[in-house]
Amino acid sequence: MAVPPTDRRQVLAWSFYDWANSAFATVVIAGFFPVFFKQFWAADLAVTDSTRWLGYTSSTASLILVCMAPLLGALADQLGAKKRFLLTFTTLGVLGTGGLFWLAAGHWGAALALYLFGLVGFLASNVFYDSLITDVADPGDYERVSSLGYALGYLGGGLLFALNVVMVQFPASFGFADAGAAVQAAFLGVALWWALFTLPLAFLVKEPPGLGEQSFGGALRGAFSALAQTFRQVRSLRNTFLFLIAYWFYIDGVDTIVFMAVDFGLSLKFPAASLMVALLITQFVGFPAALIFGRLGSRWGPKPSILLAIGVYMLVVAAASQMQQVSHFYALAVAIGLVQGGVQALSRALFAGLIPAGQTAELFGFYNMVGKFGAVLGPFLVGTTAYLTGDPRLSLLPILLLFLIGAVLLTRVDVAAGRAAAGAAS
Structure with a gap:
């Protein structure tokens, strides 16, 4: 059963x-x-090889x-181990990120390996983390609580990033030999x-708790069995399934912009410092905007x-x-x-209301799987368009199609019926 929304300590x-x-x-x-x-x-x-390997x-x-x-x-649902799994992958991400601090110039293979550890830890x-929202919030508060998380993420990430940018711009003031040393210290930070x-x-x-005392092997067998059943169940929950398909398309567009924004600016010959400023603008605008979207969602x-x-x-x-011009880049930032925090937070909240209780980690595994599998298509379309047209300004246009398809499919999701069906399946 979810924790009452008055338990503010757990929500925070x-x-x-x-x-x-x-911050990562x-x-x-x-x-x-x-x-x-x-x-x-x-x-x-x-440059083309480094881009390719990245x-x-x-x-x-x-x-x-x-x-x-x-x-x-x-498996986490079987064992009641969502927190343990979260902390395990957080440790992987922390170690991978911190390891970049000690890596000397030229070791690009090792840098990519540590970055991979960090990425896997972050994504997994x-x-x-997403699935725990059903344990800390009442269903009527999903939009507000999810938006609070994203808002704090924008604020915290933005504050640390702002400090790091100042460190890189004025390394001697912080005791660093040069900007490179400041960047490596930022990774450790x-x-x-x-x-x-x-x-x-x-x-x-x-x-x-999970499904009672059981061995890891028993839990693993139960996880495989539950996974097969959930595949069938998601297909039977029409609105949940339709939302996942819609999410696949539109979040691909969102993630592609996140991953390609700096590369897009560099392709237009904008200064790297200006791109860092644009990222900061997005972070600090995103903090109040995510909270506002939480209210809109409610x-x-x-x-x-x-x-x-x-x-x-x-x-x-x-x-x-x-x-x-760079000023155009700032305006788009x-x-x-x-809207970035709003679309992410409300998507998480909407999905949380469309899934049966007791399977949240498993179903949020599907949710994150769909989001990251979709993220393969957008960058491919951007790269291909840039190659065929030779104009980086046109490279983002195919993303319009992803947003359009996602929006059309989302309009067909009956949220009330989906919530009722999820409640019955619980």
Whole structure:
């Protein structure tokens, strides 16, 4: 049974995990690693080769999650071990990220290996973090609580990233020999931040027991059995299944913009410092915007609010095809900040209301699997379009199709009927 929403300690402890791991998403994935990898660890590689290997590593992490998330989710439900699994993968991510601090120039293979550990730890821990929302919040509060998590993530990631940018711009003021040393210290800082702010969840969040005392082997057999049953069950829950397909398309568009934004700006010859400023704009706009979307989701319902966010994204993509100046990039960073946290938070909240109780980790494994499997298509379309047209401004246009398909499918999801069916299946 979910914890009553008045237990604010558990809600805040859960939400602060977003504050913790968003540092990795902001500082490492979106911010420093792509640039530092090219300029420091892989400086001797051709630019096309470093891009290729970086892309392969990101795709490998997504494919690992696609393959293992549903099974690990089912196993966590069997054992009542969502927190343990979250902490295990958090440890993997922290160690991988922290290891970048000690890596010398030229070791691009080792850098990619550590980055892969960090990515897998980040992506897999989110499966169990997402699923714990049903244990800390009442169903009527999913939108508000989910949005609080994303808002704190934007704020925490933004604050640490702002500090790191200042460190890189003025390394001597912080005791560093140069900007490169400051960047490597930033990686260690992310690892420590991630570990420290995971502690509230580790100590305060409670989860219900699994299916009783059983051996690991018995739980694993039960997980495989439950997984096969869940495949059939998801297909039978029409609105849940339809939402997952819609989510597959539109979140692919969202994630593609997140992963490709810096590369897009670099392709247009914008200064790297300006791109860092744009990322900061998105973070700090995203903090209040995610909270506002939580209120919109509670008042309008999550589906209309998600459709509003998708509409803004489509305008952003269309505008990007006409981009000429850094100021345009800043304007689009504001627009993305207004809706990015909202679409992510309300999608998580909507899905939480469309799944049966007792299978949350397993079904959020499907949810994350769908999101990361979809993330393979968008970057491929962007890269192919850039290659065929020779114009990076046109490379994002195929994402319009992903948003359009996702929006059309989402309009066909009957949320009330889906919630009723999930309740009956519980």
